Amino acid sequence: MNAPPIQRLVTELAKLPGIGNRTAQRLAFHILRADPQEAYALADAIREVKERIGLCEVCFNLAEGPRCRICLDERRDPSIICVVEEPNDVIPIERTHEFPGRYHVLGGALSPIDGVDPEDLKIAQLYARVAEGGIREVVLATNPTTTGEATALHIAEGLRERAPDVTVTRLASGLPVGADLEYADEVTLGRAFAGRRAV
Amino acid sequence: MIVTRVRLRDFRSYAQAELALGEGLTVLHGRNGAGKTNLLEALYFGCTGRSCRTSNERELVRFGASATRVEIDARDDDGPHSLSVGFQPGEAKRLRADGAPVDRLVDVAARPLVSVFLPDRLELVKGAPALRRAHMDQLVAALWPARAATRRAYTSALAQRNALLGRIRAGRASRASLPAWDAEVARHGIALRDDRAAAVELVREGFATLAGELGLAGEPELRFRPRSRAATAEELAAELAERTDADLERGFTGHGPHRDDLLLARDGRDLRAYGSQGEQRIALLALLLAEREALAQARGAPPLLLLDDVMSELDPERRERLAARIARHGQSVVTTTDLAHVPGAADPGVARVAVADGALRPDTPAPAWEAA
Numbered sequence: 001m002n003a004p005p006i007q008r009l010v011t012e013l014a015k016l017p018g019i020g021n022r023t024a025q026r027l028a029f030h031i032l033r034a035d036p037q038e039a040y041a042l043a044d045a046i047r048e049v050k051e052r053i054g055l056c057e058v059c060f061n062l063a064e065g066p067r068c069r070i071c072l073d074e075r076r077d078p079s080i081i082c083v084v085e086e087p088n089d090v091i092p093i094e095r096t097h098e099f100p101g102r103y104h105v106l107g108g109a110l111s112p113i114d115g116v117d118p119e120d121l122k123i124a125q126l127y128a129r130v131a132e133g134g135i136r137e138v139v140l141a142t143n144p145t146t147t148g149e150a151t152a153l154h155i156a157e158g159l160r161e162r163a164p165d166v167t168v169t170r171l172a173s174g175l176p177v178g179a180d181l182e183y184a185d186e187v188t189l190g191r192a193f194a195g196r197r198a199v
Numbered sequence: 200m201i202v203t204r205v206r207l208r209d210f211r212s213y214a215q216a217e218l219a220l221g222e223g224l225t226v227l228h229g230r231n232g233a234g235k236t237n238l239l240e241a242l243y244f245g246c247t248g249r250s251c252r253t254s255n256e257r258e259l260v261r262f263g264a265s266a267t268r269v270e271i272d273a274r275d276d277d278g279p280h281s282l283s284v285g286f287q288p289g290e291a292k293r294l295r296a297d298g299a300p301v302d303r304l305v306d307v308a309a310r311p312l313v314s315v316f317l318p319d320r321l322e323l324v325k326g327a328p329a330l331r332r333a334h335m336d337q338l339v340a341a342l343w344p345a346r347a348a349t350r351r352a353y354t355s356a357l358a359q360r361n362a363l364l365g366r367i368r369a370g371r372a373s374r375a376s377l378p379a380w381d382a383e384v385a386r387h388g389i390a391l392r393d394d395r396a397a398a399v400e401l402v403r404e405g406f407a408t409l410a411g412e413l414g415l416a417g418e419p420e421l422r423f424r425p426r427s428r429a430a431t432a433e434e435l436a437a438e439l440a441e442r443t444d445a446d447l448e449r450g451f452t453g454h455g456p457h458r459d460d461l462l463l464a465r466d467g468r469d470l471r472a473y474g475s476q477g478e479q480r481i482a483l484l485a486l487l488l489a490e491r492e493a494l495a496q497a498r499g500a501p502p503l504l505l506l507d508d509v510m511s512e513l514d515p516e517r518r519e520r521l522a523a524r525i526a527r528h529g530q531s532v533v534t535t536t537d538l539a540h541v542p543g544a545a546d547p548g549v550a551r552v553a554v555a556d557g558a559l560r561p562d563t564p565a566p567a568w569e570a571a
Binding site for chain 2: 110
Protein backbone atom coordinates (compact mmCIF):
# COMPACT_ATOMS: atom_id res chain seq x y z
CA MET A 1 0.00 0.00 0.00
CA ASN A 2 1.33 3.46 -0.89
CA ALA A 3 1.64 6.34 1.56
CA PRO A 4 -1.60 8.44 1.47
CA PRO A 5 -0.11 11.39 -0.51
CA ILE A 6 1.11 9.03 -3.21
CA GLN A 7 -2.23 7.25 -3.30
CA ARG A 8 -3.96 10.62 -3.63
CA LEU A 9 -1.80 11.51 -6.63
CA VAL A 10 -2.46 8.11 -8.23
CA THR A 11 -6.21 8.53 -7.73
CA GLU A 12 -6.19 12.02 -9.26
CA LEU A 13 -4.11 10.94 -12.25
CA ALA A 14 -6.34 7.93 -12.85
CA LYS A 15 -9.29 10.31 -13.35
CA LEU A 16 -7.69 11.67 -16.53
CA PRO A 17 -9.03 10.30 -19.81
CA GLY A 18 -7.07 7.39 -21.21
CA ILE A 19 -5.21 6.82 -17.94
CA GLY A 20 -5.79 3.55 -16.11
CA ASN A 21 -4.66 2.64 -12.66
CA ARG A 22 -1.35 1.16 -13.77
CA THR A 23 -0.37 4.13 -15.92
CA ALA A 24 -1.38 6.43 -13.07
CA GLN A 25 1.01 4.57 -10.76
CA ARG A 26 3.81 4.82 -13.29
CA LEU A 27 3.24 8.57 -13.72
CA ALA A 28 3.05 9.09 -9.96
CA PHE A 29 6.36 7.36 -9.38
CA HIS A 30 7.90 9.27 -12.26
CA ILE A 31 6.82 12.54 -10.62
CA LEU A 32 8.21 11.33 -7.27
CA ARG A 33 11.58 10.58 -8.80
CA ALA A 34 11.69 13.76 -10.91
CA ASP A 35 13.45 17.02 -10.01
CA PRO A 36 11.33 19.17 -7.69
CA GLN A 37 11.55 21.96 -10.33
CA GLU A 38 10.03 19.74 -12.96
CA ALA A 39 7.22 18.60 -10.71
CA TYR A 40 6.42 22.16 -9.58
CA ALA A 41 6.40 23.31 -13.20
CA LEU A 42 3.69 20.72 -13.93
CA ALA A 43 1.69 21.75 -10.89
CA ASP A 44 2.00 25.44 -11.83
CA ALA A 45 0.98 24.77 -15.41
CA ILE A 46 -2.15 23.01 -14.22
CA ARG A 47 -2.96 25.82 -11.78
CA GLU A 48 -2.31 28.50 -14.39
CA VAL A 49 -4.49 26.93 -17.03
CA LYS A 50 -7.36 26.72 -14.55
CA GLU A 51 -6.89 30.27 -13.27
CA ARG A 52 -6.27 32.05 -16.53
CA ILE A 53 -8.28 30.20 -19.10
CA GLY A 54 -12.02 30.64 -19.03
CA LEU A 55 -14.85 30.71 -21.54
CA CYS A 56 -15.30 33.59 -23.95
CA GLU A 57 -18.34 35.65 -22.90
CA VAL A 58 -19.54 35.88 -26.50
CA CYS A 59 -18.92 32.50 -28.09
CA PHE A 60 -17.94 30.24 -25.13
CA ASN A 61 -14.73 29.16 -26.80
CA LEU A 62 -11.70 28.91 -24.53
CA ALA A 63 -10.28 32.37 -23.79
CA GLU A 64 -7.55 34.01 -21.83
CA GLY A 65 -9.53 36.93 -20.47
CA PRO A 66 -13.17 37.78 -21.11
CA ARG A 67 -13.06 37.26 -24.89
CA CYS A 68 -11.38 34.70 -27.11
CA ARG A 69 -8.86 35.54 -29.82
CA ILE A 70 -11.34 35.01 -32.59
CA CYS A 71 -14.00 37.30 -31.10
CA LEU A 72 -11.33 39.98 -30.55
CA ASP A 73 -10.08 39.72 -34.14
CA GLU A 74 -11.62 42.66 -36.08
CA ARG A 75 -10.93 40.97 -39.41
CA ARG A 76 -13.33 38.11 -38.68
CA ASP A 77 -16.75 38.45 -40.32
CA PRO A 78 -19.31 38.91 -37.50
CA SER A 79 -22.23 38.07 -39.79
CA ILE A 80 -21.46 34.34 -40.04
CA ILE A 81 -21.52 32.08 -36.99
CA CYS A 82 -20.28 28.50 -37.01
CA VAL A 83 -21.89 26.39 -34.25
CA VAL A 84 -19.74 23.56 -32.83
CA GLU A 85 -20.13 21.18 -29.90
CA GLU A 86 -16.81 21.59 -28.07
CA PRO A 87 -13.90 24.06 -28.03
CA ASN A 88 -11.61 21.49 -29.63
CA ASP A 89 -13.94 21.35 -32.65
CA VAL A 90 -12.84 24.93 -33.45
CA ILE A 91 -9.22 23.89 -34.04
CA PRO A 92 -9.69 21.72 -37.16
CA ILE A 93 -11.99 24.31 -38.76
CA GLU A 94 -9.45 27.06 -38.03
CA ARG A 95 -6.72 24.98 -39.62
CA THR A 96 -8.58 25.07 -42.93
CA HIS A 97 -8.35 28.91 -43.03
CA GLU A 98 -11.57 28.70 -45.04
CA PHE A 99 -13.99 29.99 -42.47
CA PRO A 100 -13.93 33.78 -42.19
CA GLY A 101 -16.65 34.12 -39.55
CA ARG A 102 -16.96 33.59 -35.81
CA TYR A 103 -17.92 30.65 -33.64
CA HIS A 104 -20.43 29.59 -31.08
CA VAL A 105 -19.45 26.69 -28.81
CA LEU A 106 -22.42 24.81 -27.37
CA GLY A 107 -20.51 22.87 -24.74
CA GLY A 108 -21.89 19.48 -25.84
CA ALA A 109 -24.82 17.96 -27.73
CA LEU A 110 -28.39 17.09 -26.74
CA SER A 111 -28.46 13.68 -25.11
CA PRO A 112 -31.47 12.88 -22.92
CA ILE A 113 -29.81 9.62 -21.88
CA ASP A 114 -27.02 11.61 -20.26
CA GLY A 115 -29.48 14.22 -18.98
CA VAL A 116 -28.33 16.91 -21.42
CA ASP A 117 -31.28 19.16 -22.34
CA PRO A 118 -31.31 22.37 -24.42
CA GLU A 119 -30.96 24.44 -21.21
CA ASP A 120 -27.65 22.71 -20.45
CA LEU A 121 -26.13 23.94 -23.72
CA LYS A 122 -25.40 27.51 -24.82
CA ILE A 123 -28.39 27.46 -27.17
CA ALA A 124 -30.32 30.39 -25.60
CA GLN A 125 -27.11 32.46 -25.83
CA LEU A 126 -26.90 31.64 -29.54
CA TYR A 127 -30.50 32.79 -30.07
CA ALA A 128 -29.64 35.98 -28.17
CA ARG A 129 -26.64 36.63 -30.41
CA VAL A 130 -28.80 36.16 -33.50
CA ALA A 131 -31.54 38.38 -32.05
CA GLU A 132 -29.07 41.23 -31.67
CA GLY A 133 -29.02 41.37 -35.46
CA GLY A 134 -26.29 41.60 -38.06
CA ILE A 135 -26.16 37.80 -38.55
CA ARG A 136 -26.52 36.56 -42.13
CA GLU A 137 -25.77 32.87 -41.80
CA VAL A 138 -25.49 30.21 -39.10
CA VAL A 139 -23.47 27.12 -40.02
CA LEU A 140 -24.36 24.08 -37.92
CA ALA A 141 -21.14 22.08 -37.57
CA THR A 142 -22.17 19.64 -34.83
CA ASN A 143 -20.87 16.09 -35.25
CA PRO A 144 -22.65 13.78 -37.72
CA THR A 145 -23.74 11.49 -34.85
CA THR A 146 -27.27 10.90 -33.60
CA THR A 147 -26.83 13.43 -30.79
CA GLY A 148 -25.11 15.95 -33.05
CA GLU A 149 -27.79 15.64 -35.75
CA ALA A 150 -30.62 16.06 -33.23
CA THR A 151 -28.88 19.13 -31.80
CA ALA A 152 -28.56 20.60 -35.28
CA LEU A 153 -32.25 19.89 -36.02
CA HIS A 154 -33.30 21.47 -32.74
CA ILE A 155 -31.29 24.65 -33.35
CA ALA A 156 -32.36 24.88 -36.99
CA GLU A 157 -36.02 24.75 -35.91
CA GLY A 158 -35.42 27.32 -33.17
CA LEU A 159 -33.74 29.71 -35.60
CA ARG A 160 -36.46 29.26 -38.20
CA GLU A 161 -39.01 30.49 -35.65
CA ARG A 162 -36.94 33.29 -34.19
CA ALA A 163 -35.03 34.61 -37.17
CA PRO A 164 -36.57 33.45 -40.47
CA ASP A 165 -34.26 35.73 -42.49
CA VAL A 166 -31.07 34.07 -41.30
CA THR A 167 -29.73 31.35 -43.59
CA VAL A 168 -29.10 28.12 -41.69
CA THR A 169 -26.68 25.60 -43.23
CA ARG A 170 -25.33 22.22 -42.22
CA LEU A 171 -21.85 20.91 -43.03
CA ALA A 172 -21.82 18.31 -45.79
CA SER A 173 -20.43 14.89 -44.97
CA GLY A 174 -18.85 12.49 -47.38
CA LEU A 175 -15.53 11.30 -48.68
CA PRO A 176 -12.27 12.75 -47.38
CA VAL A 177 -10.34 14.47 -50.15
CA GLY A 178 -7.45 12.46 -51.53
CA ALA A 179 -8.81 9.24 -50.08
CA ASP A 180 -9.36 6.19 -52.21
CA LEU A 181 -12.93 4.96 -52.52
CA GLU A 182 -11.57 1.58 -51.65
CA TYR A 183 -10.53 2.70 -48.19
CA ALA A 184 -13.67 4.63 -47.23
CA ASP A 185 -15.79 2.88 -44.62
CA GLU A 186 -19.31 1.87 -45.65
CA VAL A 187 -21.09 4.51 -43.59
CA THR A 188 -19.04 7.40 -44.96
CA LEU A 189 -19.39 6.06 -48.46
CA GLY A 190 -23.13 5.63 -47.94
CA ARG A 191 -23.47 9.27 -46.86
CA ALA A 192 -21.36 10.40 -49.76
CA PHE A 193 -23.71 8.52 -52.09
CA ALA A 194 -26.81 10.01 -50.47
CA GLY A 195 -25.34 13.49 -50.82
CA ARG A 196 -24.09 13.13 -54.41
CA ARG A 197 -24.68 15.94 -56.90
CA ALA A 198 -24.65 16.48 -60.65
CA VAL A 199 -21.40 17.63 -62.26
CA MET B 200 -16.25 -17.64 -49.74
CA ILE B 201 -16.10 -21.15 -48.37
CA VAL B 202 -14.92 -22.55 -45.06
CA THR B 203 -12.12 -25.06 -45.51
CA ARG B 204 -11.31 -26.01 -41.94
CA VAL B 205 -12.37 -25.43 -38.35
CA ARG B 206 -10.24 -26.01 -35.27
CA LEU B 207 -11.62 -25.93 -31.75
CA ARG B 208 -10.19 -26.07 -28.30
CA ASP B 209 -12.12 -26.60 -25.08
CA PHE B 210 -15.39 -25.89 -26.89
CA ARG B 211 -18.43 -27.53 -25.18
CA SER B 212 -17.76 -31.30 -25.25
CA TYR B 213 -14.56 -31.01 -27.29
CA ALA B 214 -11.10 -30.78 -25.71
CA GLN B 215 -9.53 -30.41 -29.10
CA ALA B 216 -10.86 -31.14 -32.57
CA GLU B 217 -10.24 -30.28 -36.16
CA LEU B 218 -12.43 -30.75 -39.20
CA ALA B 219 -11.92 -30.15 -42.90
CA LEU B 220 -15.16 -29.28 -44.72
CA GLY B 221 -16.12 -30.45 -48.17
CA GLU B 222 -16.77 -27.98 -50.95
CA GLY B 223 -20.40 -29.05 -51.08
CA LEU B 224 -22.17 -31.15 -48.50
CA THR B 225 -20.59 -32.46 -45.30
CA VAL B 226 -22.64 -34.93 -43.25
CA LEU B 227 -21.93 -35.32 -39.53
CA HIS B 228 -23.37 -38.53 -38.18
CA GLY B 229 -23.41 -40.08 -34.74
CA ARG B 230 -25.76 -41.00 -31.95
CA ASN B 231 -27.61 -38.48 -29.81
CA GLY B 232 -25.34 -36.50 -27.50
CA ALA B 233 -22.20 -37.29 -29.50
CA GLY B 234 -21.43 -33.62 -30.08
CA LYS B 235 -22.75 -32.98 -33.60
CA THR B 236 -24.68 -29.85 -32.71
CA ASN B 237 -21.72 -28.54 -30.70
CA LEU B 238 -19.65 -28.72 -33.86
CA LEU B 239 -22.25 -26.73 -35.84
CA GLU B 240 -22.30 -24.16 -33.04
CA ALA B 241 -18.50 -23.94 -33.14
CA LEU B 242 -18.65 -23.22 -36.89
CA TYR B 243 -21.19 -20.47 -36.27
CA PHE B 244 -19.20 -19.09 -33.35
CA GLY B 245 -15.99 -19.03 -35.38
CA CYS B 246 -17.63 -17.22 -38.29
CA THR B 247 -19.65 -14.64 -36.31
CA GLY B 248 -18.14 -14.41 -32.82
CA ARG B 249 -21.57 -15.26 -31.38
CA SER B 250 -23.34 -18.41 -30.30
CA CYS B 251 -26.46 -19.47 -32.18
CA ARG B 252 -27.74 -21.45 -29.17
CA THR B 253 -27.20 -19.51 -26.00
CA SER B 254 -26.83 -16.00 -24.69
CA ASN B 255 -24.84 -17.33 -21.75
CA GLU B 256 -21.52 -17.81 -23.47
CA ARG B 257 -19.97 -19.30 -20.36
CA GLU B 258 -21.61 -22.54 -21.46
CA LEU B 259 -19.32 -22.66 -24.49
CA VAL B 260 -16.22 -23.27 -22.43
CA ARG B 261 -15.63 -26.98 -21.83
CA PHE B 262 -16.27 -28.02 -18.25
CA GLY B 263 -13.04 -27.72 -16.29
CA ALA B 264 -11.32 -25.47 -18.87
CA SER B 265 -10.82 -21.72 -18.41
CA ALA B 266 -11.09 -20.50 -22.00
CA THR B 267 -12.20 -21.65 -25.43
CA ARG B 268 -10.89 -20.93 -28.88
CA VAL B 269 -12.26 -21.52 -32.38
CA GLU B 270 -10.29 -20.94 -35.58
CA ILE B 271 -11.74 -20.91 -39.07
CA ASP B 272 -9.81 -21.25 -42.30
CA ALA B 273 -11.67 -20.00 -45.35
CA ARG B 274 -10.88 -19.07 -48.90
CA ASP B 275 -12.29 -17.03 -51.73
CA ASP B 276 -11.05 -15.83 -55.12
CA ASP B 277 -8.35 -13.77 -53.40
CA GLY B 278 -6.93 -16.77 -51.60
CA PRO B 279 -6.98 -17.98 -48.01
CA HIS B 280 -8.48 -16.11 -45.06
CA SER B 281 -8.55 -16.87 -41.37
CA LEU B 282 -10.84 -15.93 -38.49
CA SER B 283 -10.39 -16.71 -34.84
CA VAL B 284 -12.39 -16.23 -31.65
CA GLY B 285 -10.86 -16.62 -28.20
CA PHE B 286 -13.19 -16.40 -25.23
CA GLN B 287 -12.54 -16.47 -21.53
CA PRO B 288 -15.61 -15.83 -19.35
CA GLY B 289 -15.48 -12.40 -17.74
CA GLU B 290 -13.21 -10.96 -20.39
CA ALA B 291 -13.76 -9.38 -23.78
CA LYS B 292 -13.62 -11.82 -26.68
CA ARG B 293 -10.42 -11.78 -28.73
CA LEU B 294 -11.49 -11.60 -32.34
CA ARG B 295 -9.11 -11.69 -35.24
CA ALA B 296 -9.62 -11.59 -39.00
CA ASP B 297 -6.64 -12.52 -41.13
CA GLY B 298 -4.48 -12.10 -38.05
CA ALA B 299 -5.52 -8.53 -37.24
CA PRO B 300 -7.60 -7.80 -34.12
CA VAL B 301 -11.16 -6.62 -34.87
CA ASP B 302 -14.02 -5.39 -32.68
CA ARG B 303 -16.74 -7.40 -34.38
CA LEU B 304 -16.48 -10.27 -36.82
CA VAL B 305 -19.84 -9.40 -38.38
CA ASP B 306 -18.29 -6.15 -39.67
CA VAL B 307 -15.46 -7.98 -41.41
CA ALA B 308 -15.95 -7.92 -45.17
CA ALA B 309 -13.89 -11.06 -45.85
CA ARG B 310 -15.87 -13.49 -43.74
CA PRO B 311 -18.04 -16.45 -44.69
CA LEU B 312 -21.77 -15.79 -44.25
CA VAL B 313 -23.58 -18.44 -42.22
CA SER B 314 -27.18 -19.53 -42.11
CA VAL B 315 -28.22 -21.94 -39.38
CA PHE B 316 -31.21 -24.16 -38.69
CA LEU B 317 -31.47 -25.51 -35.16
CA PRO B 318 -34.62 -26.99 -33.62
CA ASP B 319 -34.37 -24.30 -30.87
CA ARG B 320 -34.58 -21.61 -33.53
CA LEU B 321 -38.27 -22.36 -33.93
CA GLU B 322 -38.60 -19.38 -31.58
CA LEU B 323 -38.07 -17.29 -34.70
CA VAL B 324 -41.48 -18.44 -35.97
CA LYS B 325 -43.40 -18.74 -32.73
CA GLY B 326 -41.63 -16.25 -30.48
CA ALA B 327 -41.89 -12.50 -30.01
CA PRO B 328 -41.70 -10.09 -32.99
CA ALA B 329 -38.38 -8.70 -31.71
CA LEU B 330 -36.66 -11.92 -32.80
CA ARG B 331 -38.03 -11.58 -36.33
CA ARG B 332 -37.01 -7.92 -36.51
CA ALA B 333 -33.48 -8.80 -35.43
CA HIS B 334 -33.48 -11.57 -38.04
CA MET B 335 -34.65 -9.22 -40.81
CA ASP B 336 -31.95 -6.77 -39.83
CA GLN B 337 -29.30 -9.49 -40.00
CA LEU B 338 -30.52 -10.32 -43.48
CA VAL B 339 -30.33 -6.64 -44.43
CA ALA B 340 -26.76 -6.47 -43.10
CA ALA B 341 -25.76 -9.61 -44.99
CA LEU B 342 -27.31 -8.36 -48.25
CA TRP B 343 -26.04 -4.77 -47.99
CA PRO B 344 -23.24 -4.46 -45.42
CA ALA B 345 -23.34 -0.62 -45.50
CA ARG B 346 -26.89 -0.61 -44.16
CA ALA B 347 -26.05 -2.41 -40.92
CA ALA B 348 -25.38 1.03 -39.42
CA THR B 349 -29.04 2.04 -39.88
CA ARG B 350 -30.32 -0.30 -37.18
CA ARG B 351 -27.69 0.94 -34.73
CA ALA B 352 -28.47 4.58 -35.51
CA TYR B 353 -32.21 3.98 -35.15
CA THR B 354 -31.75 2.14 -31.86
CA SER B 355 -29.66 4.91 -30.37
CA ALA B 356 -31.98 7.70 -31.58
CA LEU B 357 -34.96 5.78 -30.17
CA ALA B 358 -33.20 5.25 -26.83
CA GLN B 359 -32.58 9.01 -26.66
CA ARG B 360 -36.21 9.81 -27.44
CA ASN B 361 -37.39 7.35 -24.80
CA ALA B 362 -34.99 8.87 -22.26
CA LEU B 363 -36.36 12.30 -23.09
CA LEU B 364 -39.98 11.07 -22.69
CA GLY B 365 -39.04 9.76 -19.27
CA ARG B 366 -37.45 13.06 -18.28
CA ILE B 367 -40.43 15.10 -19.53
CA ARG B 368 -42.78 12.81 -17.63
CA ALA B 369 -40.75 13.25 -14.47
CA GLY B 370 -40.85 17.02 -14.97
CA ARG B 371 -37.09 17.23 -15.42
CA ALA B 372 -37.06 18.35 -19.06
CA SER B 373 -39.23 20.41 -21.37
CA ARG B 374 -40.85 19.33 -24.61
CA ALA B 375 -38.75 21.83 -26.53
CA SER B 376 -36.25 19.37 -28.01
CA LEU B 377 -38.80 16.60 -28.71
CA PRO B 378 -39.39 17.62 -32.37
CA ALA B 379 -35.65 17.29 -33.03
CA TRP B 380 -35.65 13.73 -31.68
CA ASP B 381 -38.86 12.91 -33.60
CA ALA B 382 -37.07 13.97 -36.77
CA GLU B 383 -33.91 12.03 -35.93
CA VAL B 384 -35.87 8.86 -35.04
CA ALA B 385 -37.96 9.25 -38.21
CA ARG B 386 -34.95 9.78 -40.49
CA HIS B 387 -33.34 6.49 -39.44
CA GLY B 388 -36.72 4.79 -38.99
CA ILE B 389 -37.80 5.27 -42.59
CA ALA B 390 -34.43 3.99 -43.83
CA LEU B 391 -34.67 0.94 -41.58
CA ARG B 392 -38.24 0.11 -42.63
CA ASP B 393 -37.42 0.49 -46.33
CA ASP B 394 -34.36 -1.77 -45.98
CA ARG B 395 -36.45 -4.44 -44.27
CA ALA B 396 -39.18 -4.19 -46.91
CA ALA B 397 -36.61 -4.54 -49.70
CA ALA B 398 -34.94 -7.55 -48.03
CA VAL B 399 -38.26 -9.35 -47.45
CA GLU B 400 -39.26 -8.64 -51.06
CA LEU B 401 -36.15 -10.49 -52.25
CA VAL B 402 -37.10 -13.56 -50.21
CA ARG B 403 -40.90 -13.57 -50.54
CA GLU B 404 -41.33 -15.64 -53.67
CA GLY B 405 -38.57 -18.08 -52.78
CA PHE B 406 -40.24 -18.68 -49.44
CA ALA B 407 -43.58 -19.54 -51.02
CA THR B 408 -41.96 -21.94 -53.50
CA LEU B 409 -39.73 -23.66 -50.95
CA ALA B 410 -42.41 -23.96 -48.28
CA GLY B 411 -44.66 -25.59 -50.87
CA GLU B 412 -41.92 -27.96 -51.96
CA LEU B 413 -41.15 -28.98 -48.41
CA GLY B 414 -44.78 -29.79 -47.73
CA LEU B 415 -46.54 -26.74 -46.29
CA ALA B 416 -50.05 -27.27 -47.65
CA GLY B 417 -52.22 -24.46 -48.98
CA GLU B 418 -50.75 -21.10 -49.82
CA PRO B 419 -47.62 -20.25 -47.89
CA GLU B 420 -46.96 -16.54 -47.56
CA LEU B 421 -44.19 -14.32 -46.20
CA ARG B 422 -45.18 -10.71 -45.61
CA PHE B 423 -43.45 -7.73 -44.05
CA ARG B 424 -45.77 -5.92 -41.67
CA PRO B 425 -44.48 -2.42 -41.04
CA ARG B 426 -45.98 -0.49 -38.17
CA SER B 427 -45.96 2.76 -40.10
CA ARG B 428 -47.04 3.34 -43.69
CA ALA B 429 -45.49 6.81 -43.80
CA ALA B 430 -43.95 7.59 -47.18
CA THR B 431 -41.30 10.04 -45.98
CA ALA B 432 -39.33 10.82 -42.84
CA GLU B 433 -41.43 13.96 -42.41
CA GLU B 434 -44.62 11.91 -42.39
CA LEU B 435 -43.21 9.49 -39.83
CA ALA B 436 -42.05 12.40 -37.68
CA ALA B 437 -45.59 13.81 -37.87
CA GLU B 438 -47.03 10.42 -36.83
CA LEU B 439 -44.68 10.40 -33.86
CA ALA B 440 -45.67 13.96 -32.92
CA GLU B 441 -49.39 13.03 -33.04
CA ARG B 442 -48.79 10.25 -30.54
CA THR B 443 -46.69 12.27 -28.13
CA ASP B 444 -49.32 12.40 -25.40
CA ALA B 445 -49.82 8.64 -25.39
CA ASP B 446 -46.04 8.14 -25.44
CA LEU B 447 -45.64 10.46 -22.48
CA GLU B 448 -48.23 8.47 -20.57
CA ARG B 449 -46.45 5.20 -21.29
CA GLY B 450 -42.97 6.63 -20.94
CA PHE B 451 -41.71 5.15 -24.19
CA THR B 452 -42.23 5.40 -27.95
CA GLY B 453 -45.13 3.21 -29.08
CA HIS B 454 -44.93 3.76 -32.81
CA GLY B 455 -42.24 3.19 -35.41
CA PRO B 456 -40.16 0.41 -36.99
CA HIS B 457 -39.35 -1.08 -33.59
CA ARG B 458 -42.90 -2.40 -33.77
CA ASP B 459 -42.58 -3.94 -37.26
CA ASP B 460 -43.13 -7.66 -37.75
CA LEU B 461 -42.63 -10.38 -40.30
CA LEU B 462 -45.65 -12.56 -40.98
CA LEU B 463 -45.21 -16.23 -41.85
CA ALA B 464 -48.60 -17.52 -42.87
CA ARG B 465 -50.48 -20.30 -44.55
CA ASP B 466 -53.74 -19.45 -46.33
CA GLY B 467 -53.67 -16.07 -44.62
CA ARG B 468 -53.42 -17.53 -41.12
CA ASP B 469 -50.44 -16.64 -38.93
CA LEU B 470 -48.32 -19.74 -38.35
CA ARG B 471 -47.19 -18.28 -35.06
CA ALA B 472 -50.65 -18.86 -33.64
CA TYR B 473 -52.22 -21.45 -35.91
CA GLY B 474 -49.31 -23.50 -37.23
CA SER B 475 -48.43 -26.98 -35.98
CA GLN B 476 -44.89 -27.65 -34.79
CA GLY B 477 -44.21 -29.41 -38.10
CA GLU B 478 -45.55 -26.50 -40.16
CA GLN B 479 -43.48 -24.04 -38.16
CA ARG B 480 -40.35 -26.10 -38.80
CA ILE B 481 -41.02 -26.19 -42.53
CA ALA B 482 -41.68 -22.44 -42.58
CA LEU B 483 -38.41 -21.73 -40.77
CA LEU B 484 -36.50 -24.01 -43.09
CA ALA B 485 -38.11 -22.41 -46.16
CA LEU B 486 -37.28 -18.94 -44.83
CA LEU B 487 -33.61 -19.79 -44.24
CA LEU B 488 -33.27 -21.50 -47.62
CA ALA B 489 -34.99 -18.62 -49.43
CA GLU B 490 -32.65 -16.15 -47.73
CA ARG B 491 -29.70 -18.26 -48.72
CA GLU B 492 -30.77 -18.16 -52.34
CA ALA B 493 -31.34 -14.41 -52.19
CA LEU B 494 -27.85 -13.96 -50.76
CA ALA B 495 -26.40 -16.22 -53.43
CA GLN B 496 -27.99 -13.91 -56.02
CA ALA B 497 -27.00 -10.65 -54.36
CA ARG B 498 -23.53 -11.44 -53.12
CA GLY B 499 -22.46 -14.06 -55.62
CA ALA B 500 -21.93 -16.74 -53.01
CA PRO B 501 -24.47 -18.53 -50.82
CA PRO B 502 -23.78 -18.63 -47.07
CA LEU B 503 -22.54 -21.73 -45.34
CA LEU B 504 -25.70 -23.62 -44.38
CA LEU B 505 -25.77 -25.44 -41.04
CA LEU B 506 -28.72 -27.82 -40.62
CA ASP B 507 -29.14 -29.61 -37.32
CA ASP B 508 -31.16 -32.81 -37.36
CA VAL B 509 -33.62 -31.58 -39.94
CA MET B 510 -34.11 -34.73 -41.98
CA SER B 511 -35.56 -36.97 -39.27
CA GLU B 512 -38.90 -35.13 -39.22
CA LEU B 513 -39.45 -35.07 -42.96
CA ASP B 514 -40.91 -37.91 -44.98
CA PRO B 515 -38.65 -39.55 -47.63
CA GLU B 516 -40.07 -37.53 -50.53
CA ARG B 517 -39.46 -34.20 -48.80
CA ARG B 518 -36.01 -35.31 -47.69
CA GLU B 519 -35.20 -35.84 -51.35
CA ARG B 520 -36.45 -32.36 -52.26
CA LEU B 521 -34.53 -30.74 -49.42
CA ALA B 522 -31.35 -32.62 -50.31
CA ALA B 523 -31.71 -31.56 -53.94
CA ARG B 524 -32.10 -27.91 -52.89
CA ILE B 525 -29.05 -28.06 -50.64
CA ALA B 526 -26.95 -29.75 -53.30
CA ARG B 527 -27.78 -27.06 -55.89
CA HIS B 528 -25.08 -24.69 -54.79
CA GLY B 529 -22.81 -23.73 -51.97
CA GLN B 530 -21.49 -25.33 -48.87
CA SER B 531 -23.53 -27.02 -46.20
CA VAL B 532 -23.12 -29.13 -43.08
CA VAL B 533 -25.93 -31.44 -42.03
CA THR B 534 -26.15 -33.50 -38.84
CA THR B 535 -28.05 -36.76 -38.56
CA THR B 536 -28.29 -39.75 -36.29
CA ASP B 537 -28.79 -42.02 -39.28
CA LEU B 538 -26.91 -41.66 -42.57
CA ALA B 539 -29.84 -43.31 -44.36
CA HIS B 540 -31.94 -40.22 -43.60
CA VAL B 541 -29.73 -38.02 -45.78
CA PRO B 542 -30.41 -38.72 -49.46
CA GLY B 543 -27.19 -38.66 -51.46
CA ALA B 544 -24.97 -39.01 -48.38
CA ALA B 545 -23.09 -41.78 -50.12
CA ASP B 546 -22.49 -39.79 -53.32
CA PRO B 547 -18.94 -39.03 -54.34
CA GLY B 548 -18.03 -35.47 -53.41
CA VAL B 549 -19.99 -35.63 -50.15
CA ALA B 550 -17.81 -35.61 -47.03
CA ARG B 551 -18.96 -37.88 -44.20
CA VAL B 552 -17.67 -37.57 -40.67
CA ALA B 553 -18.48 -39.82 -37.73
CA VAL B 554 -18.86 -38.00 -34.41
CA ALA B 555 -18.43 -39.96 -31.18
CA ASP B 556 -17.34 -39.04 -27.66
CA GLY B 557 -15.93 -35.63 -28.56
CA ALA B 558 -13.84 -37.03 -31.40
CA LEU B 559 -14.22 -36.74 -35.19
CA ARG B 560 -13.44 -39.52 -37.61
CA PRO B 561 -13.77 -38.70 -41.32
CA ASP B 562 -15.14 -41.62 -43.39
CA THR B 563 -14.09 -39.94 -46.61
CA PRO B 564 -10.66 -38.74 -47.72
CA ALA B 565 -9.78 -35.12 -46.96
CA PRO B 566 -10.93 -32.66 -49.65
CA ALA B 567 -8.58 -32.08 -52.55
CA TRP B 568 -7.32 -28.65 -51.45
CA GLU B 569 -6.05 -30.12 -48.19
CA ALA B 570 -3.42 -32.09 -50.06
CA ALA B 571 -1.96 -29.00 -51.73
